[in-house]
Amino acid sequence: MTVRTRFAPSPTGFLHIGGARTALFSWAYARKHRGSFILRIEDTDVARSTPEAVQAILDGMNWLGLDWDEGPFYQMERMDRYKLVIQKMLDDGTAYHCYCSKEELEVLREQQMSQNLKPRYDGRWRPEEGKVLADIPQGIPPVVRFKNPKTGAVAWDDLVKGHISISNEELDDLIIARADGTPTYNFCVVVDDWEMGITQVIRGDDHVNNTPRQINMLKALGANIPQYAHLSMILGDDGQKLSKRHGAVSVMQYDDEGYLPEAVLNYLARLGWSHGDEEVFSMQQFCEWFDLDHITPSAAQFNTEKLNWLNAHYIKQADSTTLVQEVSKRLQSKGVSIAAGPELSKVVEMYRERANTLNELVASVVYFYQLPAIDEAAAQKHITPEILPVIKALADQLAVIDWSAEAIHGLIEQAVLQHALKFPKIAMPLRVMLTGGAQSPSIDGVMVLLGRESVVSRIKAITG
RNA sequence: GUCCCCAUCGUCUAGAGGCCUAGGACACCUCCCUUUCACGGAGGCGACCGGGGUUCGAAUCCCCGUGGGGACGCCA
Numbered sequence: 408m409t410v411r412t413r414f415a416p417s418p419t420g421f422l423h424i425g426g427a428r429t430a431l432f433s434w435a436y437a438r439k440h441r442g443s444f445i446l447r448i449e450d451t452d453v454a455r456s457t458p459e460a461v462q463a464i465l466d467g468m469n470w471l472g473l474d475w476d477e478g479p480f481y482q483m484e485r486m487d488r489y490k491l492v493i494q495k496m497l498d499d500g501t502a503y504h505c506y507c508s509k510e511e512l513e514v515l516r517e518q519q520m521s522q523n524l525k526p527r528y529d530g531r532w533r534p535e536e537g538k539v540l541a542d543i544p545q546g547i548p549p550v551v552r553f554k555n556p557k558t559g560a561v562a563w564d565d566l567v568k569g570h571i572s573i574s575n576e577e578l579d580d581l582i583i584a585r586a587d588g589t590p591t592y593n594f595c596v597v598v599d600d601w602e603m604g605i606t607q608v609i610r611g612d613d614h615v616n617n618t619p620r621q622i623n624m625l626k627a628l629g630a631n632i633p634q635y636a637h638l639s640m641i642l643g644d645d646g647q648k649l650s651k652r653h654g655a656v657s658v659m660q661y662d663d664e665g666y667l668p669e670a671v672l673n674y675l676a677r678l679g680w681s682h683g684d685e686e687v688f689s690m691q692q693f694c695e696w697f698d699l700d701h702i703t704p705s706a707a708q709f710n711t712e713k714l715n716w717l718n719a720h721y722i723k724q725a726d727s728t729t730l731v732q733e734v735s736k737r738l739q740s741k742g743v744s745i746a747a748g749p750e751l752s753k754v755v756e757m758y759r760e761r762a763n764t765l766n767e768l769v770a771s772v773v774y775f776y777q778l779p780a781i782d783e784a785a786a787q788k789h790i791t792p793e794i795l796p797v798i799k800a801l802a803d804q805l806a807v808i809d810w811s812a813e814a815i816h817g818l819i820e821q822a823v824l825q826h827a828l829k830f831p832k833i834a835m836p837l838r839v840m841l842t843g844g845a846q847s848p849s850i851d852g853v854m855v856l857l858g859r860e861s862v863v864s865r866i867k868a869i870t871g
Numbered sequence: 872g873u874c875c876c877c878a879u880c881g882u883c884u885a886g887a888g889g890c891c892u893a894g895g896a897c898a899c900c901u902c903c904c905u906u907u908c909a910c911g912g913a914g915g916c917g918a919c920c921g922g923g924g925u926u927c928g929a930a931u932c933c934c935c936g937u938g939g940g941g942a943c944g945c946c947a
Contacts, residue, residue, distance in 0.1 A: 417947045452946055509945070516944095525873040525943060550945055568876065577874055577943090585945040592947045615875060616942040639877075640940075646882090648940085674883095677896085681884055684895040703884075705877045706940065713883065713897040723910085761909045789907090819906090834906045846908035 410442025411606045414468075414475070415596070417449040418460035421657035422467030424709065425611060425641045425649060428675045432638060432702070433609040434473045435676070438694040445603055446478035451595055453483070467658040471668050472690070480603070482595050489590040492598050492628070493551055493583060501627040502583060504549035505532040506541075527579035528552070551584035553594070553624055561619035566607070566636035566699040573619040581620055597621050601630040609699075612637035636699050639679060642708040649709075665737070665765030667725065670718035679707045687720060715763040722759055722768065731755050737769045738776070748776040749856045757848050757856065775857060778865070779843025789835040789845065790869065797826055798836055799870035805854075806863050815851040840869050 414430040416422065422430075437444035446468070450456040465479070482489075496502035505528075507515075516526040532540060533554060543549075555578050562572035583594035590598075600608060600621075615637050625632050643649050649656055661671050672690055680703070682688075682696045722730065731752050738745055745751050754772050762768035773779070790798075801822055808814045819833055834850045841862060847853050854862050 415947090419947075449947060455946075512945085520872070523872040527873095527943075565876095571875075573875070579943095582945050587945085589945090591945070596947090612876070613941060614947095617947095619875095637876085642940090644882090678883065681895095683885065686883095686896050700887095701885095703877095707884090708882060710882050710897065716897055719910090758909095760911090816906095830906050838907065844908090848909085849906060851906090 408606060410437055410440035411445060411604050412437045412442065412609055413445040413447050413600070413603065413605050414473075415447040415449050415599075415610070416464050417452060417455075418457060418464060419452065419455040420460055421463040421659060423649065423656045424658060424675070426464075427467060427471060427658045427671075428641060428678060429609065429611055429638055430468060430473050431471070431672065431675055432636075432680070432697070433607075434475075435690075435694050435697040436607060436609060436636075436699065437476070439697045442606070443476040444474075445480070445605070446475035447480045447482070447599060447603070448478075449482050449592065449595065451482050451589065451592060453589075456483075463657070463659070470659060470662055471672055477603075480599070482599065485595075485599070486589070488602070489595055489598055490584075490588065493590060493594070496553070496583075496627065497551065499627075500534070500554070502551050502553050503532065503534050503580075505552045505580075505582070506544050506547050506549050507532065508547060525577065528581075530580060533580055548586040550582045550586050552580040553583050553620070553627070555580050555620065555623050561622050563618065563622060563632070563635055565615075566609075566634055567639075567702045568612070568615070568637055568704045571615065571618075575619075575623075578620060578623070583624075593617055593620055594624065597624045597628070597630075600633055601625060601628060605633050607634045607636060607699075609636045609638065612639050636702070638702065639704055639706045641678060642706055644709050644711050646708050665767065665769070666714065666718050667721045667765070670714065670721040673721070674714045674717050678709070679703045687717065719763045722762055722765065725759070727752060727756070730759060733765050734769055734772070737765060738773070741769065741773070743773055743776050745776050749858060753856055757852060761848070774842045779841075781839060781869075782844045785839045785845040789839050791836075794832060794836050795870055797822055797828075797833065798840070798866060801833070801837075802863050802866040802870060805859065805866075810855065810859050812851045812855045815854050819851065837866070841865050 412433040414426075414433050416426055416430075434444045436442075448461055448464070450461070461479075468475070493502065497504075507528075512528070515529060519526045532549075533552070534540065556575045558575055560572050560574045561578075562570065565571050581593055582591055584590050596617075599605075618635055618637075622632055641649060658671065662668070669690075673687060673693075676688075676690075676693050676697075677686065680697070681701050685696070688696070734755050735745065735751055738751075748754075754775050755768070758768055758772050762771065801818065804818055805815070808818060819830070819837075822828075822833055823830055835845065837850050837854075838847050839845060841847075841850075841853060841857060857865075
């Protein structure tokens with residue numbers, strides 16, 4: 408049977424990191440088995456769904472490069488279909504009307520809670536052989552409930568967690584259509600997974616408890632039961648559940664912060680899944696290797712340090728043109744013009760091995776295009792009164808020599824010898840004067856790129 | 872409270888009864904490289920939640936604890 412997986416987010420916010428991983432695994436599974444990956448937008452919660460959120464999800468998927476073969480399907484556009492199925496279930500007797508008001512249910516719930524019972528519907532409107540139902544109250548539009556089996560157990564072999572079995576006694580008759588006739592989540596999922604021919608449902612493990620209900624409905628409809636794979640959740644860097652308090656929860660925020668999609672993808676792939684000792688791999692490789700057998704069933708804590716390491720790796724590996732474009736875009740948005748400075752590609756080559764993120768790279772390279780702010784502490788430490796005349800004299804020579812790294816290096820060496828100093832004694836003050844700080848690539852290389860004019864004027868601005 | 876799930880270095884993980892004196896990666900520490908900081912290279916520190924079984928043998932299987940998480944909506 409051809410594999411068909413799906414990613415089914417509800418558009419109530421951006422695509423967060425947990426959702427992205429679910430999408431990634433679902434996508435990879437389809438790719439691995441040359442099946443289809445379907446995108447379905449679960450937007451039946453009209454009050455909370457927004458078109459902006461739909462767009463945010465699409466943006467996130469696109470940024471990561473997770474392409475889908477079918478969809479996006481919108482559940483709101485499938486209302487007619489759901490209503491037909493509900494009517495059929497009503498006709499078949501696998502669903503029934505319930506006239507309980509929300510208030511009644513609230514009372515019931517409180518009673519059960521106070522007795523330390525699991526709150527659930529007591530089945531008062533459930534038709535039963537020989538049971539006499541109360542008179543239908545006036546003016547209360549009924550909801551439709553699924554007639555869940557009362558005995559036995561629902562079990563499935565979860566592709567991640569193994570065998571899971573839940574007694575039907577734990578389940579109640581869930582509402583599948585609201586009083587206004589609109590279908591609810593658990594029901595739409597069932598109809599969609601069925602009609603879209605989903606073979607593997609790969610989703611977050613917060614859905615484990617929905618699975619037995621869904622399987623029961625699938626059975627009532629005579630549908631095939633897909634396989635289920637429940638992925639554990641991703642915890643924040645602090646080990647706490649991911650929430651709005653954790654800054655970077657939207658995948659697009661990783662873009663903003665200067666992470667490459669390859670790095671995020673590689674990191675996410677490795678979070679909860681493994682292939683022996685492999686740490687760094689392409690998505691193509693991932694799709695070949697990916698399987699559900701090597702997914703960890705326990706929750707995983709997000710680790711920004713490791714993401715940084717991977718990101719640094721991908722920055723080093725990145726295609727030069729792409730990298731330059733990214734850096735250029737980011738410089739531009741910071742209002743830094745590169746027109747008057749050195750060729751950006753050379754600057755990027757000089758710095759790409761030193762940055763964890765594109766933003767770090769950008770920040771460390773700004774001084775080529777703008778006068779840097781001088782770090783006070785560094786200046787204090789390295790620009791000493793004794794060295795000032797030496798540097799000043801050097802500047803005069805720099806103004807006239809050949810402009811090459813070799814010549815500049817030779818000049819510094821010469822000064823070093825002449826004044827019986829160590830190389831850093833001269834390199835460090837130069838570094839501070841030219842770049843603003845005490846860290847940079849080799850100083851002669853920096854000077855060559857910066858250009859004679861900038862070098863001399865930046866030195867003179869300080870030495871006078 | 873009830874039900875369900877989970878449990879190996881600080882973190883992500885390898886591990887399907889002997890290959891485990893528990894492997895890799897990030898982080899951390901030391902050293903090397905060096906013109907500072909990075910990069911890179913070589914080392915190091917560091918874990919099977921506890922208790923019972925099963926077995927000749929258990930990180931691996933079973934049970935019980937403990938701890939963590941999830942679910943219990945006319946949300947998805």
